[in-house]
Amino acid sequence: MPQNSILVVDDSRMSRMMLSTIIKDLHPDWLIETAEDGAAALELTKTKSFDLFTIDFNMPGMNGLELAEQLKVSFPNAKMALLTANIQDSIQKRAEAVGVQFIAKPITVEKIIAFVGA
């Protein structure tokens, strides 16, 4: 697989660390960046381009789906996943409507492989 870049957006440092570690183990050559909320993610995307995004739902400021809708405008071809503990049917349907994959927390290696590939 060619080198990719991925942005992990999550207000939990633990989640950012776990995700970064798993992705780095799977794809040591990928560029992995993290952001703690939607505003920081949008700021980062002003100067950097990404192929993949994992986005938490419940974050301070805008929620993950609001962020995904904005990112879709700048990155229409990027692969995006909403990665959240909020596993309500209503959230899963909204994710589908926005066109992002839905991954239920807790984070596991298997779930991340299914999204980023082995």
Next chain:
Amino acid sequence: MNDETNILNEIQLDALGELLNIGMGAAAASLSTMVKQEVLLTVPVIRIVHQSKVPTQLDEAPPENVCGVKQTFNGDFSGDALLLFSETKSLSLVQAVLGDSIPLEELGEMEEEAITEIGNIILNACLSSLANIFNEHLDSQIPQYLNENLTELFSTSSNDDSFVLLLRMSFNIAEQDITGYVTFIMDLESITKISAQINKMLGI
């Protein structure tokens, strides 16, 4: 099963116990994935009691100080969901979840954030399960970390009508001997709305 408010009758309390049992089953499955061990659940005991009585009813020997997470939710019914652990077990839980992925010297530093995220996952699993069963949507706020004296946590002003849907259901991770408790704080209006939802579901 016991209701100080008399809003919920015996059948409704029993139904609510079963729904929360399903919710906690989802929560325990999430926790089990995180700690990579079996999580044992006790039979749920449901009580609706005034907030101030929670410390004495939480357990036969309730912990003096607790840490955990508070998650406020809003929707057809609203309130705070709390996941509590004995303060002394907090670091063991973090260690069980993070295992070797974080150096030991960084574990303590990560404790607050890790407990917050663990609570976020467990409480959301339970709340999402309830929302899905009732076919409702609940908005969850950002989870808040707690580390407080148990009595002070549930102390209220005299005119406060907040009751606690006390779900005394502990889960136990055998290797770490960690016990946790889940409680829901709701006002009378929300408990009444839950009662209506249960009636709708039971066709009463």
